[in-house]
Amino acid sequence: MNNKKGCNMKGLLSFQILWLLSKKPMYGDQLAEEIEKRRGEKPKPSTIYPALKELSDNELIKGKKDGKIIVYSLTKRGVIEIQKTTEYFCRSFGEILKESKNM
Amino acid sequence: MNNKKGCNMKGLLSFQILWLLSKKPMYGDQLAEEIEKRRGEKPKPSTIYPALKELSDNELIKGKKDGKIIVYSLTKRGVIEIQKTTEYFCRSFGEILKESKNM
DNA sequence: TATTATATATAAGATATCCTATATATTTAT
DNA sequence: ATAAATATATAGGATATCTTATATATAATA
Numbered sequence: 001m002n003n004k005k006g007c008n009m010k011g012l013l014s015f016q017i018l019w020l021l022s023k024k025p026m027y028g029d030q031l032a033e034e035i036e037k038r039r040g041e042k043p044k045p046s047t048i049y050p051a052l053k054e055l056s057d058n059e060l061i062k063g064k065k066d067g068k069i070i071v072y073s074l075t076k077r078g079v080i081e082i083q084k085t086t087e088y089f090c091r092s093f094g095e096i097l098k099e100s101k102n103m
Numbered sequence: 104m105n106n107k108k109g110c111n112m113k114g115l116l117s118f119q120i121l122w123l124l125s126k127k128p129m130y131g132d133q134l135a136e137e138i139e140k141r142r143g144e145k146p147k148p149s150t151i152y153p154a155l156k157e158l159s160d161n162e163l164i165k166g167k168k169d170g171k172i173i174v175y176s177l178t179k180r181g182v183i184e185i186q187k188t189t190e191y192f193c194r195s196f197g198e199i200l201k202e203s204k205n206m
Numbered sequence: 207t208a209t210t211a212t213a214t215a216t217a218a219g220a221t222a223t224c225c226t227a228t229a230t231a232t233t234t235a236t
Numbered sequence: 237a238t239a240a241a242t243a244t245a246t247a248g249g250a251t252a253t254c255t256t257a258t259a260t261a262t263a264a265t266a
Contacts, residue, residue, distance in 0.1 A: 004161045004180070007121050007188050008222060010253050011114015012196070018110050019199055029213060038195045047254060049215055054252085058107045068213050068262040077107070085110050089196075090203045092141045093115070096122055097200045100193050111252060113223050132243060150224060152245055157222080171232040171243050 013043070014051050015085050018074070021061055022082045025073035028052055116146070116154050118188050121177070124164055125185045128176035131155055 013035075020026065020034050028048050036042035052072060055061045060078035063070040074082065116138075123129065123137050131151050139145035155175060158164045163181035166173040177185065 006161070007117050007158070007163060007184050009115065009118060009188060009191055010222065012112065013253060014110050015112060016196070027213075038198075039191070040194070043253090044255070045214070046216075046256080049213090051253080053215085055110070058109070060110060070214075081110050085112055086199060086203065088112055088142070090200055091143070092112075093119070093192075093196070094200050094203070095141075096189060097193055097197050100189065100197070113252065116223060130243075146223090147225070148244070149226080149246075152243090154223080156245085173244075 012089075013047070014055055015089065017048075017051055017055065018060060018078060018082050018085065021072055021074055022079070025071050027069040027071050029069075031072075115192075116150070117158055118192065120151075120154055120158065121163060121181060121185050121188065124175055124177055125182070128174050130172040130174050132172075134175075 016035060016038075017031055020031055026034065028045075031052075032043050032045075032048045035048075052061070052063070055078075056063060056072075058077075059075050060081050061072045062075050063072045119138060119141075120134055123134055129137070131148075134155075135146050135148075135151045138151075155164070155166070158181075159166060159175075161180075162178050163184050164175045165178050166175045
């Protein structure tokens with residue numbers, strides 16, 4: 001039996017949501033599908049909606065209800081935040097991609 | 104008062120440790136300093152050592168004691184794991200750096 | 207109208223990553 | 237030898253991100 005785990009890759013969900021919304025306003029399930037394209041796994045509703053609520057509570061995104069869907073986009077604070085966090089992300093992890101072939 | 108928080112940027116510590124060790128064997132405090140160069144803040148001992156223990160328990164890294172320091176390097180499993188996780192990382196976040204000026 | 211599918215939401219639990227604080231062992235300096 | 241600095245380690249707590257399971261509201265379909 002193999003009880004050895006691989007390396008944890010959790011994290012940066014809110015950052016990825018913020019980044020995706022900076023490209024195009026989207027609703028929750030649509031965001032989950034965009035994340036699936038990248039990570040290979042679609043976040044569960046119980047992962048994505050609490051994250052959207054947290055970002056919304058912190059006024060980094062705002063939602064506009066349209067029937068059963070809520071379309072989110074960045075607030076002014078969100079625009080500033082995605083600039084700051086993208087810089088931090090590039091400083092922290094940029095070199096890892098720099099050496100990768102498919103860049 | 105402003106109770107609004109920014110976007111959380113926690114995560115991928117074990118991945119970053121594994122990546123750094125794939126470049127050069129290092130001991131704990133040395134790793135913390137390398138992470139500080141990138142993230143701007145040096146992880147506390149209580150952050151870095153449990154992470155090293157976890158990676159070690161999962162046989163992704165191995166430590167060699169030399170006096171008071173323990174020099175860590177990747178195991179064979181660790182080498183395979185850093186390849187896999189780097190691919191995942193690039194698929195998940197590569198585009199964010201691709202558009203950044205300083206690449 | 208009734209059923210099914212879609213989108214959103216919440217509850218309860220696990221774990222990694224952060225914190226402050228404290229402890230121990232080893233090395234270096236006085 | 238004693239003190240100070242360095243490196244490692246653990247305890248206890250907070251939060252984001254993940255899980256499975258359940259619930260509710262709206263839209264589309266039979």
